Structures are given as C-alpha cells and as structure tokens.
Amino acid sequence: MTNQTLNYQPLTPAVFHILLALSDGEKHGYAIMKDVEAQTNGQLKMGPGTLYGCIKRMLTSALIEEADERPDPNLDDERRRYYRLTALGARVVSAESERLAAAVTVARQKHVLTFG
Amino acid sequence: MTSTQRFDRSRRVYARLLHLFPHEHREEYGDSMLQVFTDQLREASQPNGGGVFALWLRTLWDLGISAAKEQFSSPHLTAGLLEAVPNQPLPWKGVALVLIPGIAFFIAQLVQLSGQDWFYWMTYRAGYYLILPVLVVWAWRRKFPLWGLVPLGLFFRTVWTLGYRAYNGEFSFTHPRWFSWLNWGEPVGDIFRIGVVLIVTVAIIVLLIVIARRQHMPRSAWYWLGTFVILCAAYLGASYLSYTFVGLQGWELIYDIGPSVIYESIGLLVLILLGSFFARRHGRLAMLLLMGYLLPTVIYGRFTNYWQTLPDNIVNTFFLIVSITVLVYRFIIALAAPVWVVRSAAPGAQRKASLITLLVCVGIQVAMNIGVGIFMTLNYQYTGFTWVTWYITFAAQLVMIAGVGLAATLYGDPPPDPQPQPLPLGALASK
Numbered sequence: 001m002t003n004q005t006l007n008y009q010p011l012t013p014a015v016f017h018i019l020l021a022l023s024d025g026e027k028h029g030y031a032i033m034k035d036v037e038a039q040t041n042g043q044l045k046m047g048p049g050t051l052y053g054c055i056k057r058m059l060t061s062a063l064i065e066e067a068d069e070r071p072d073p074n075l076d077d078e079r080r081r082y083y084r085l086t087a088l089g090a091r092v093v094s095a096e097s098e099r100l101a102a103a104v105t106v107a108r109q110k111h112v113l114t115f116g
Numbered sequence: 117m118t119s120t121q122r123f124d125r126s127r128r129v130y131a132r133l134l135h136l137f138p139h140e141h142r143e144e145y146g147d148s149m150l151q152v153f154t155d156q157l158r159e160a161s162q163p164n165g166g167g168v169f170a171l172w173l174r175t176l177w178d179l180g181i182s183a184a185k186e187q188f189s190s191p192h193l194t195a196g197l198l199e200a201v202p203n204q205p206l207p208w209k210g211v212a213l214v215l216i217p218g219i220a221f222f223i224a225q226l227v228q229l230s231g232q233d234w235f236y237w238m239t240y241r242a243g244y245y246l247i248l249p250v251l252v253v254w255a256w257r258r259k260f261p262l263w264g265l266v267p268l269g270l271f272f273r274t275v276w277t278l279g280y281r282a283y284n285g286e287f288s289f290t291h292p293r294w295f296s297w298l299n300w301g302e303p304v305g306d307i308f309r310i311g312v313v314l315i316v317t318v319a320i321i322v323l324l325i326v327i328a329r330r331q332h333m334p335r336s337a338w339y340w341l342g343t344f345v346i347l348c349a350a351y352l353g354a355s356y357l358s359y360t361f362v363g364l365q366g367w368e369l370i371y372d373i374g375p376s377v378i379y380e381s382i383g384l385l386v387l388i389l390l391g392s393f394f395a396r397r398h399g400r401l402a403m404l405l406l407m408g409y410l411l412p413t414v415i416y417g418r419f420t421n422y423w424q425t426l427p428d429n430i431v432n433t434f435f436l437i438v439s440i441t442v443l444v445y446r447f448i449i450a451l452a453a454p455v456w457v458v459r460s461a462a463p464g465a466q467r468k469a470s471l472i473t474l475l476v477c478v479g480i481q482v483a484m485n486i487g488v489g490i491f492m493t494l495n496y497q498y499t500g501f502t503w504v505t506w507y508i509t510f511a512a513q514l515v516m517i518a519g520v521g522l523a524a525t526l527y528g529d530p531p532p533d534p535q536p537q538p539l540p541l542g543a544l545a546s547k
Contacts, residue, residue: 030151030155033152047174048148049182052152052182080148
C-alpha cells in the first residue's frame with residue numbers, strides 16, 4: 001500500500017462502490033448506477049446528481065477517466081459517456097478493499113461479525 | 117394524459133431542475149444526468165419498476181443535496197461568496213448575497229410609507245442579526261466572505277449607535293423585555309464621555325501605526341486623513357459657536373458638546389481604518405463596508421404622518437418630496453451601488469463606481485439638509501439659521517465625504533488572481 005493510496009482512505013461508500021463497478025470494465029452512468037445497486041442489494045441507490053458529482057471528483061483526482069471508444073456503437077447510444085478505472089483508481093480500490101477486509105477480520109475475531 | 121406524455125413531461129421537468137446546478141457542472145454533465153434519469157424513468161414506468169412517484173421522491177432528494185453540494189464547491193461561486201476575484205465581475209449568485217441587506221432595508225423603507233415602522237425594526241434588529249450568518253461562515257471557512265462586508269458595516273453602525281445611547285444612559289431602542297437591564301436611566305458623566313473619545317482616539321492612532329507599517333499608505337490617503345481631521349475640528353468649532361448662542365460657555369460646553377459632536381465621526385474613522393485589513397483580501401471592494409455603514413442613514417423621512425392629508429398642505433407636500441428623495445437615496449445605497457461596484461471588472465471601475473454612488477448619496481443628504489433650512493426659514497420665519505447653524509446641518513456629511521476619499525485611497529490594489537487549485541489528495545475520503 002503506497003502513501004498515495006493512503007491519502008484517499010477511507011473512501012466514501014459511493015466512491016468505493018463506483019470504483020468497484022468499474023473494476024470489471026468500462027461502463028456508462030446508468031450501468032454504474034445499476035451495478036452499485038446490485039452490489040449493495042439495493043441499499044445504496046444513487047441519483048444522477050450524486051453519481052455525476054462523484055464522477056466529477058473522481059475524474060479530477062484521476063481515479064477514473066473517460067473512455068474514448070464505445071464498446072459497440074451499434075448497440076448503444078453514441079451520446080453516452082463511458083468511464084473506466086485508471087491505474088491509480090485500481091490501486092486505490094484495491095487498497096480500500098484490503099482495509100475493509102482487515103476490518104472484517106478484526107470484527108470476526110471480536111465476534112462482532114457472526115456470519116460468513 | 118397518456119403515459120408517453122407523462123414520460124415526456126417528467127423529462128422536461130428534470131431538465132428544468134438541472135438549472136439548480138452551477139452552469140459549468142450543467143454544461144459538462146447535464147446531458148448525461150438527463151440520460152440517466154430517462155433510463156430510470158423508463159425502468160420505473162415498467163410493471164414492478166417501483167413507480168414514477170417513488171422515483172421522483174428519490175430524485176428530488178438527490179437533486180437538492182447534490183445541487184447544494186455542487187453550488188458550494190463551485191470555484192466560481194466560492195469566489196463570489198468568499199473572495200473577490202480581481203478584474204472579474206462578481207457572479208450573480210454572489211451579487212444576490214451582497215444585496216440581501218439592501219433588499220431588506222429597501223422593502224422596510226417602502227412599508228414605512230404606509231405608516232408602519234418596519235424601517236426602525238430593520239435598523240435596530242436586522243442591523244444586529246444579519247451579521248450572524250456572516251460570522252458562522254467566517255468561523256467555518258476562516259475566510260471573511262465578500263458578501264459579509266455590507267452586514268459588517270451595518271453591524272458596526274448599529275453597535276456604534278448603541279454606544280452613543282449609553283451617553284444618555286438608556287438603550288431603550290433595544291428589545292424592551294430582553295434588554296431592560298441595560299436601561300440604567302442616568303446619563304453618563306462628562307468625564308466618561310471624554311474618556312471614551314480619548315480611548316477611541318488612541319485606538320485610531322494605534323491602527324494608523326499598524327496600517328502604515330503593514331502596507332503602503334499613499335500620500336493621497338494622508339491628505340484625506342488631514343482633511344477629515346480638519347473637517348472634524350470645523351464641525352466642533354461650529355457646534356461650539358452655535359451653542360454659545362443659547363448660553364452655554366467655556367469648558368462646560370466643551371465637556372457637554374464635544375464628545376457628542378465628534379462621536380459619530382471617530383466611529384466612521386475607526387471603520388475606515390479597520391476596512392483596510394479587509395482590503396488586503398477583497399481589494400477596493402472593501403468599500404462595501406462603507407455602504408453597509410451608510411445603509412441605516414435617515415434624512416428627515418418621518419416628521420409627520422403626511423401620507424393621510426396630501427396634497428393640500430404644503431408641509432405634507434414638502435415631506436412627500438423629502439420621503440421620495442429618501443427612497444432614491446436608499447435605492448442607490450442599498451441596491452444600485454453594491455451591484456455597480458461588485459459587477460465592475462477593473463479595479464479603477466470599482467473605485468469610480470464606489471466614489472460616484474457614495475458621493476451622490478452624500479450630496480443628496482447635504483441638499484436635503486440645506487432644503488430643510490430653507491424650508492424652515494421661509495415658512496416659519498425661523499431666524500435661528502445663521503451661517504454657523506447652516507454649516508452644522510451638513511458638517512457631518514462633509515466629514516463623511518472626507519472619509520469616502522480616505523477609504524478610496526487607502527483600500528489599495530486587490531490581491532493577484534488566484535490560480536485554480538487542483539483537487540487535494542484525500543478530497544474523496546470520507547473523513
């Protein structure tokens with residue numbers, strides 16, 4: 001874990017789940033939103049305002065970038081903008097996942113987490 | 117209405133609501149946000165899709181929170197809210213904040229014409245409370261907001277006036293229940309009055325030394341300061357002469373009249389000198405402090421309930437003219453001047469806008485005071501108006517003109533353009 005990734009921790013839930021959504025490939029806004037909803041069993045429902053506020057800050061911080069090419073222009077609306085993880089974004093989401101995993105381990109040891 | 121029409125109407129409403137976001141954010145992400153909302157709308161319209169009403173409830177909440185967040189983090193707005201951006205006009209959202217005290221005072225002035233006392237309520241209540249949001253933002257951001265300059269000038273004026281009431285031993289214009297303990301009923305002694313003036317004078321000298329050491333004080337500022345002092349002395353001398361006509365003499369007269377006459381002028385000087393510290397951040401826009409200070413000025417606006425018997429009586433006609441003039445004055449000082457100053461791009465234009473508007477307002481005051489003198493002399497054969505008493509009627513305004521000149525020369529060039537800052541590391545962290 002580098003000092004650079006430490007500067008981003010802990011991530012807000014919205015940013016963490018957006019990064020997770022992009023970890024398996026580039027996506028457009030609505031796809032990110034649906035992915036986040038699926039990851040959290042519907043507990044985190046972002047609106048367009050929250051989503052694009054996060055995207056703006058993540059672009060500024062170089063955690064994600066806009067993809068120039070569409071996966072398949074014939075299948076999708078050309079106006080949609082796709083986003084993907086940068087190398088830094090991948091390191092940050094990985095570091096954050098490790099941090100959360102460590103927290104889960106501690107929770108198990110202390111019998112706070114009773115399942116899984 | 118068909119489902120397609122409802123669908124289109126929802127899209128149109130959402131597109132309109134996107135105007136709640138800052139312009140630059142809307143330009144960059146508005147289409148994408150509308151696209152996502154359209155996708156959500158399509159899904160919600162399906163059977164088992166959750167329903168359009170529920171979607172709107174979620175969307176409005178999201179919209180309110182995120183729009184407010186974007187507004188407050190917008191660099192363009194932050195500049196308007198907190199710091200002046202040299203050579204750029206203040207954005208309209210910042211202008212709206214600068215105008216709030218002026219709008220409140222102007223509406224109160226209009227209501228006063230209907231026989232209500234809102235204006236006095238505004239002067240002696242809002243004068244204190246408008247400072248509260250300014251102080252909260254100042255403490256929170258550790259930067260004094262630009263839109264706080266007018267409320268600060270207003271607050272200073274009302275507090276200074278409160279101090280003058282102490283001369284007479286009463287604070288009866290404060291709330292009668294909450295502040296009744298402040299009314300001790302006895303005027304303070306002459307020694308106390310002179311002591312206050314001496315302490316403030318020492319404070320002025322200390323302020324001048326600090327300012328002269330910390331920043332360059334141009335020669336023109338010293339000239340205006342000298343003019344200010346000379347005009348104060350002339351005001352005192354004229355007051356001394358006028359009161360000797362009614363029998364007061366010597367040191368007793370100086371004790372009695374001196375501190376009262378000079379009290380307002382030294383308060384104005386303290387404010388102008390304090391303003392130079394704000395000018396270090398806000399440049400010449402620190403003139404807004406003076407506009408706040410002038411905001412509660414009343415010029416013979418309510419001598420009688422003239423409104424009920426117009427236009428037969430010449431007295432009522434006269435006071436109607438006076439009241440309209442007061443409204444013009446207040447319109448300039450409360451609404452026109454702040455907009456002109458903060459929307460001016462170049463520093464020179466800011467100074468010009470400040471000087472012209474303030475001098476027009478002071479000119480109106482001087483003209484009105486002379487007008488009252490002429491009116492009293494012509495209509496009541498009032499012989500009390502000698503050249504001395506006429507001078508006294510606008511001596512305070514002359515001191516104010518010198519104060520405006522001092523401020524215009526003292527509040528130097530604004531700070532250099534701030535460079536856009538990259539988002540700091542850790543800005544996305546939830547800590």
